[in-house]
Amino acid sequence: MSVVEPRDAAGVAAALQSAAAQNLAVIVRGGGTKSAERSSAAVLLSTTRLTEGIDHVAGDLVATVPAGATLAAVNSVLCRAGQWLPLDPPRSNRATIGGIIATNDSGPRRHRFGTPRDLIIGIEIALVNGRTAKAGGRVVKNVAGYDLSKLLCGSLGSLAVVTSATFKLSPVAPYSQTLVATVSDIRELGLLARAIAELPVAPTAIELQSPPHHLLIRFETTEQAAARQSERVRAVCIERGATCTILSGQPEADAWHAHESGVFGSEGTIVKLAALPTDVAGILDRIGTIVTERREVHAIIGRAALGIVLLRLGGTLDAQAAIVSDLRREVSERGGSAVLSSAPPQLLQDIGRWGPATDAVPLMRAVKQQFDPLNTLNPGVGAWEP
């Protein structure tokens, strides 16, 4: 396998064109926090040299950032003016902007701030025809032309390579605190989250965690507003029989670090379930049964009020396949999905990354064909693959 590390967008486009001309597959790699390299790849295109030129306009609450920069590096620049790109995907000290866009990755604070798709306002991409193109711009409000930036979010590098992107930002809140509610029953995590979501409070995260069964509710605002909102939430938690601890400062940071590590801190298959918020309790119940019966589910976290649950699985591939197939049956009946975010190639091959095909698959294939007719880019990742 050859490795190319272009220094700019034109270099990326040239590398793609060259690979396509030789009918070589290209695997795009950012910080390497997610991609599983495949043996069929002939060219590994690394974006890690695309790090020059973070352009932050604090007065406009926007920044244009290069794809190879890590999220941590970007935020260390933005925070000088009291702002940040409000994304907290796993491994943000290594995850690059390009990789985060390609996977549309986010973390607990998706509850308030959304995903890259919700924050991106402009994009520059390199295409396999050797050209570069841009869409959107540097203003928050802009409906001129098709919004390719949203199309690229979550496309897993299958259409084009992102070389830079512009995002709307948020001010860094003056204060943060997290209420940790401990419950005895996994199902209660889903029910409690719903009860909290109905309160007139504005947390930045309502995050479930198991084992042990914790709900983490984070407030990032003024100290007084955080205290008052925590108090309202605490009252509901106590009423429902939970025990509560309030964390701030270093203990709070440590708790969130441990939370992420539960699923992302060690090797394993990671499954992302998307379901209706009211179905979360039932899904957790089902997972609880699996955990009791067998031991393959190692950790569970998730955006409890949004219907997003992440599992880390271990054990044999057969056992993992059975669990994922079982969950797919359960969630797909109600419009949900169970996607393999990260899995060994054999498991991907056996049960597929995405789950049952939808009627949108032919259209996805047509879009792929338009952008990458020779299937040069990240072959094998698309929902349109057989």
Add this chain to the structure above:
Amino acid sequence: MNHAFLLELARVVAPGGLITEASDLLTYESDALVHLRATPDAVVLPRTAAQVQQIVKLCRREGVPFVARGHGTGLSGGALPVKNGIVIGLSRMNRILDVDIPNLRAVVEPGVTNLEITKHVAPFGCYYAPDPSSQVVCSIGGNIAENSGGAHCLKYGFTVHHVLGVEAVLPDGELVHLGGPVLDTPGLDLLGVLVGSEGTLAIVTKATVRLLRRPEKVSTLLAGFRSIDAAGEAVSAIIANGIVPAAVEMMDRLTIEAAEAAVHPNFPKTDAVLIVELDGPESEVDELFGVVESLCQGCGASTMEVARDQTQRERIWKGRKAAFAAMGRVSPNYYVQDGVVPRTKLPEVLRRIRELEARSGLRIGNVFHAGDGNLHPLICYDEAVPGQAEHAEQVAGEILTYCIEAGGAITGEHGVGMDKRTYMAQMFGADDLDAMQRVRCAFDPSGSCNPGKVFPTPRLCGEVPGPYRPHPVEQAGLAERF
């Protein structure tokens, strides 16, 4: 148009669903951008997605182009009929199909108006966030086509952030579901590019939208300033203090006068007013609102009115939302523009607009979303004066050039449509437009779905991507091989 084809259309939509009489077709000649007009050969008014599919399949068989239309409130000629084509009017698909309060979702047909959703869910303490000024009449289908925003999108985003899934008829007549009831659906985010595609990719026949719970507290401030610059400084100070209001709107003297004449909101007679609204939990809003008030005072606000109740708040917003229509009180005709500039470039661009006003001899009112730099200059003219309408259009075009030069965009929420497609080439290069049109070619290879809109020139979808020439990157010195 072929008589047999019309008969087939009539059979699909049943009595009253096909319009071919010249006098009845007049309604469909334009959207709210009334100076662009064209007569369609026919208008069909389906009631179901299956009917839309049949109509589109007939059009495909006959090679007839079609234009989907909601309630005709668009401001860029996006629903302008095309020559030898038909209009598919979606006003009869106007049912709210399902409301799921626990999950904060509603499923609606495209002809439901924006405000109807909010009215429908208000008893549950919920609302639909995007609030374009035309929300009383504009349709959700049209909002999806245009990615409509509104005064509160600074904090809450646009239609694209509030539509979770759609059912749509593709230009070949196939039905497709993009997105869905849950937040993440597998594969490419085609919904993200469909929203805002101005009816050029598909016809949406059903949408699942996200509802929000009403915030516990809403605080609204109306502040008068002696100059636009002073009001602009207040906005900068608010943002610099880490406060993201739900809305920040600004109006200048001419639009204040017009609004006063039309709906009597009792605005102060100053050179500029600023409407600042904060919402959220009471504890947070109360604390931050005090900061906003003192910042406005510090920037020289000459008057300050805080809405004490919903009635007072509605009066303030009525003044703002009526601004477009109110221009009719001070000018026989007006031309609305929709350019966007980075917020920090507002003073510079507004100064250029004032110079243009003096030079052109046409009065220009300014009402805009100050938080996000979306300008709505209203260029006053009198179509009875020969040449003045064309002059107004030129002036509007010059303002767009200022927006592009300031690093902004030619449209913030009205869409490109027919109106601004020639300016697309100023904002985007040929390669940018080519990349966008690849999406068009995937959805609509025959180019029959709202043709002629958005892009200055269509791309031929039959083009085979050019022969790849070897282009060793090492040779160019752009990358190294290991």
